[in-house]
Amino acid sequence: MQTVKSIWDFLQTELLGMSWLNRLIGDLLNACGLDTAGKVGGSVQFFIYDTIKIMVLLGVLILIISYIQSYFPPERTKKILGRFHGVGANCIAALLGTVTPFCSCSSIPLFIGFTSAGLPLGVTFSFLISSPMVDLGSLVLLMSIFGWKVAVLYVVLGLVIAVVGGTLIEKLHLENYVEGFIRNANTLDVPQEELHFKDRIKYAWEQVLATAKKVAPYVLIGVGIGAFIHDWIPEDFIVKVLGTGNPFGVILATIAGVPMYADIFGTIPIAEALLAKGAQLGVVLSFMMGVTTLSLPSVIMLRKAVKPKLLGIFIAICTVGIIIVGYFFNAIQYLIV
Template sequence: MEVIKTAWEFFQNEILGMGWLNRLISTGLNACGLDTTGRIGGSIQFFIYDTIKIMVLLGVLILIISYIQSYFPPERTKKILGRFHGLWANILAALLGTITPFCSCSSIPLFIGFTSAGLPLGVTFSFLISSPMVDLGSLVLLMSIFGWKVAVIYVVLGLVIAVAGGTLIENLHLENQVEEYIRHGRSMDVLQDELHFKDRLHYAWEQVVSTAKKVAPYVLIGVGIGAIIHNWIPEDFIVSVLGDNNPFGVILATAAGIPMYADIFGTIPIAEALLAKGALLGVVLSFMMGVTTLSLPSMIMLRKAVKPKLLGIFIAICTIGIIIIGYLFNLIQPMII
């Protein structure tokens, strides 16, 4: 048992967390005359280390996930989802969202396609909630920073929100709240040629390059903010605003994430820095979920597809779910970290 524990800690710290890279960068910066224990040197180390770590993990994850996705083009996915009904359909749609490494804005076109194809509205919303919130990338990145317990519980609770939210929307019978051009649209099934290994690998690599170009600016911004928080903002200030002394920290963090636009890869370094400064775990995760699920740009895009009533219900479901999860993580933090 001790061997398994040691092996897992090595995998988490040195493979996922890339501790060796952090030490290498620290040695290199110290050799160049920078003190990595100081604010400037520490900020530079944090920026270089987190940027490389996130982009490498991102590339590997997207390559693997996109290769798997090459077996499930949208037309085939619609047919698979169409065979299920009720709660099982919502669960399957939420699980499908976990293997789509998209931000919320990228998920909306797929949501529109699924809705136009005639899939139940609740099913498509389960996908829309799950996709940006609990993709496999978030699982791996959260494991690299917070450990496997936090990562698994985060993903499970995110899936619960997606399934519950989609089921509620389905039972409210809000089909008339979808814009007419989508309700009356029809997507055509395109016959898919059987791809060979090289074709799938080429497709996966194209997705890596495309995704990296899209998320790189947000990763750099997120890492930059994280470096500032980690090395320049006093710990007492973070604790007073986002620590256990403020019962409204989860609500503030959720609201603070809404104006921002980033995916899970851009929010991770900010979350890492906040937690290191003393912010509660639930507060940090609420901020991440607020950014990835309820960002203002994605809500503006979603408004083009649904009417204000349905948009408001979607925002309310996600907000309440995020806040509940945030307070739950605050409660169980001593047991999982």
């Protein structure tokens, strides 16, 4: 059993966490005369290490996930979802959301397409919630930073929010609060061309390049913020605002995430730095969920498709769900970290 644990720890710290890279960068910077124990040197090391680590993991993950996603084009996804009913359909929609676009703004066009195709409104909202919040990339990235227990729980609870949220919206019968041009749209059932292995690899590589180009600025900004928090903001301040001493830390973190626009890749370095400084786990994860699911640009885009009442209910369900999950993680942090 100890051997298995040792192998797992090695995979998590050296392969996923790429600790060897951090040590290598630290040695190189010290050799160049930059003291990595100081604020400037520490910030430079954090920035270089996290940027390389996230972009490498990003490339590998997008390649794998996009290859899987090539089997689920919109028409096929619509057909799969159409076979299920009730809570089962919400569960399948939430799971399919894990292999689709990585940010909420990218998910909204698919949400509109599914709604136009006549899929139940609650099912499409389960997809919309899970797609940016709990994609497969988040599982691997969270494992590299927080360990497998936190990563698995984050994904499971994110899926629960998606299923419960979609089910509640379905029970409230809010179909009339979808904009008319979407409800009355006609969709064509276009036959899907079967792709060969080379086609799927080509598609996946194109997705790697396109996603990396789109995500890179947010990664750099996120890593920059993380480096600043990591080496320049006093630990006492972080603990006071986001630590155990502030019972409203989860709520503050969730609200703070809303005006931002980033995906899981851009929020990881900020979350990593906050946790290292003493912020509670639930506070950090609530911030990540708030940014990825309720970012202001995505809310503005969604408003074009749904009326204010439905939009407000969607925001309320997600916000309450995220806050509950945050306090849950705070309560069990000592067990899983």
